[in-house]
Amino acid sequence: MRKIPRIKVSGVEKSNGLLIVLSGPSGAGKGTLCRELLRQVPDVVYSVSATSRAARPGETEGIHYFFRSRDEFRAMVEQDELLEWAEFCGNYYGTPRFAVEQSLQAGRDVILEIEIQGALQIKKRFPQGVFIFVVPPSLDVLAERIHKRGTEAEEVIRKRLDTAVHELEYVSEYDYVVENDEIPAAVEKLHSILVAEKCRVKRRPLFFKGAVS
Structure with a gap:
């Protein structure tokens, strides 16, 4: 019987961190899932976006957003x-460049919670990113969540719901879809996706010294 060669692995090349892009309709719970994931996986860096909208009650400059005119x-x-x-x-809405690129080059994972238009721009620049689309269990649940915020006029809420129907057409542009029904289960799915992505062969290039008979 022919002997199976043994392969010596000399080491694993250090790679950049993962760029994780989280999108979905307003009210799908992206922010809640993102915060819980960061609590459970503290090594992940949250990318703070810039926005021209006014701060909502409880939002802090530099933590939730960079608020700009x-x-x-x-x-x-x-x-x-x-x-x-x-x-x-x-x-x-936009993603500041410097902090994201610096963290990725240092080998740290970065998560972006951004709108679909921005996510598609990121996909062109970073096709190696991990793109995750968060959806609510139904449009009725989505409407209920937006109404419970109590921060927006009825006209704005209707516009957000109409936009959500349109946004669902972009699910195919993403690598994964996660239904946010129960928060613990949805966060577990997100964590599992990150673990699986880190195990991809293309993200862990090996150097071989050859076979030993």
Whole structure:
């Protein structure tokens, strides 16, 4: 019987961190899932987005968003300080470039919670990213969640629901879809996705010294 060669592995090449992009309709619970994932996996870095919208009650500058005026946001676009940006429901949203690239190069995983327009821009620049679409159990549940916020006028809520129906058409652009029915179960799915992605062969290049008979 022919002997099976034994392979010596000399080491594993250090790779950049994962870029995790989380999107989904407003009210799907992206923020809640993101916060819980960060609590359970503290090594993941949260990318704070910039926005031109006003802060909601309880939101803090530099933690939830970088709140900027529309003119300040446009200046960031002109100076190429954003990895992506988009206009959503009358407000600008974008991802500051420097901190994200610095963390990835240091081997740290970065999670972005961004709108679909921005996610598609990121996909063109970072096709190796992990793109996850969060959906609610149903549109009725989505409407209920948005109403419970109590922070927006009825006209804005209707616009968000109409937008959500349109956004669901983009699910196929993502690598994974996670239904946010029960938060613990949804977070477990997100964590499992990250573990699986880190085990991909293409993310863990090996160097072989050859076979030993």
